[in-house]
Amino acid sequence: MTEGAFVAARFALMVNLTLLMGLPLFWWIMGLAGRRRHVVALALGGFVLSAFWLLTSSATMTGGPVLPPDWSALGIVLTMTPIGTILAVRASALLLVLALVAGHKLRLTAIPAAVAAATLAWTGHAGATENVAGQIHRAADVIHIWAAAAWIGALAVLLHALLTLRPTTMSVHHVAGMLSRFALMGSLVVISLILSGAINAVMIVGSRQLPAVTQSHYGLLLGTKLLLFGLMLALAAVNRWWLSPDLEGAMRHRAISRLRLSLAVETSAAIAIVALVAWLGTLAPLS
Numbered sequence: 001m002t003e004g005a006f007v008a009a010r011f012a013l014m015v016n017l018t019l020l021m022g023l024p025l026f027w028w029i030m031g032l033a034g035r036r037r038h039v040v041a042l043a044l045g046g047f048v049l050s051a052f053w054l055l056t057s058s059a060t061m062t063g064g065p066v067l068p069p070d071w072s073a074l075g076i077v078l079t080m081t082p083i084g085t086i087l088a089v090r091a092s093a094l095l096l097v098l099a100l101v102a103g104h105k106l107r108l109t110a111i112p113a114a115v116a117a118a119t120l121a122w123t124g125h126a127g128a129t130e131n132v133a134g135q136i137h138r139a140a141d142v143i144h145i146w147a148a149a150a151w152i153g154a155l156a157v158l159l160h161a162l163l164t165l166r167p168t169t170m171s172v173h174h175v176a177g178m179l180s181r182f183a184l185m186g187s188l189v190v191i192s193l194i195l196s197g198a199i200n201a202v203m204i205v206g207s208r209q210l211p212a213v214t215q216s217h218y219g220l221l222l223g224t225k226l227l228l229f230g231l232m233l234a235l236a237a238v239n240r241w242w243l244s245p246d247l248e249g250a251m252r253h254r255a256i257s258r259l260r261l262s263l264a265v266e267t268s269a270a271i272a273i274v275a276l277v278a279w280l281g282t283l284a285p286l287s
Helices: 002-030 036-062 071-080 083-102 107-122 131-163 169-205 207-213 217-246 252-280
Strands: none
Touching (some): 002 036, 002 107, 002 131, 002 169, 002 252, 036 083, 036 107, 071 083, 083 107, 131 169, 131 252, 169 217
16 A cells, blocks of 8 residues: 555656646747746645655655654654755755746746756666766666656647647647647657666666566566557657648648547557656566
8 A cells, every 4th residue: 555655656746747847848949938827736736746755755664654654754764865855956946946937937947847857866766876877877867857758748738739729720830830840859859768768777677687677577567668658659750740741731620630639649658658667666677
């Protein structure tokens, strides 16, 4: 029960912080106004979910229940482990996000939001790696997190735009323009994910343990993640080279429907991948 709550806390926090970074980043790149209430809700959610994650982390370490919390154990976790520093950095970044929203600098919130998202790298396998290898591992993990946030934020905006799209010439042209401009960004995101993911895999598993990992529970979940990532790549290619060009043609109604379905499936795959990552971060590679 406690382990399930811990995985759920990791998953919810990952989704929250990646959206907090990804949404304003995509608005910034696309020159969109964005929505303040979404950023405020995500920033406040970051505080709440971080507190939930702290409770479940402490309970997992001590073997006690999540509620009521063991206050003495919480004090030890906050002062004797890196968790206290991680939460302090994250809280400072979230407060800066709220300050920028209050100052009507919505797009700039992507910068402190990126810092908040980066703290996730210290809460999984990368956080346990030591010395120079640990620095390389965490750097790769931060790049992986940022690239994932950029993709997830873009998917959220594009899916919402398509679900609310009316097939008028102006509206369709606007969405088609966003999809076209996302092509270069998407390519950079994919390259970053592949390279950083490869580094993470070597750091976590090691080349000598690869055959054994393929037979483990961890390997099964990792393989599922890679299959879902492949599905996302295939759908992104279909969107880019087949469906998007049809948006402004005579068959725009059909193109809109197919794009909605494709982006919905791609977004679902992204959410499933985040859930798997949240789970994988609690497992040993050979478990």
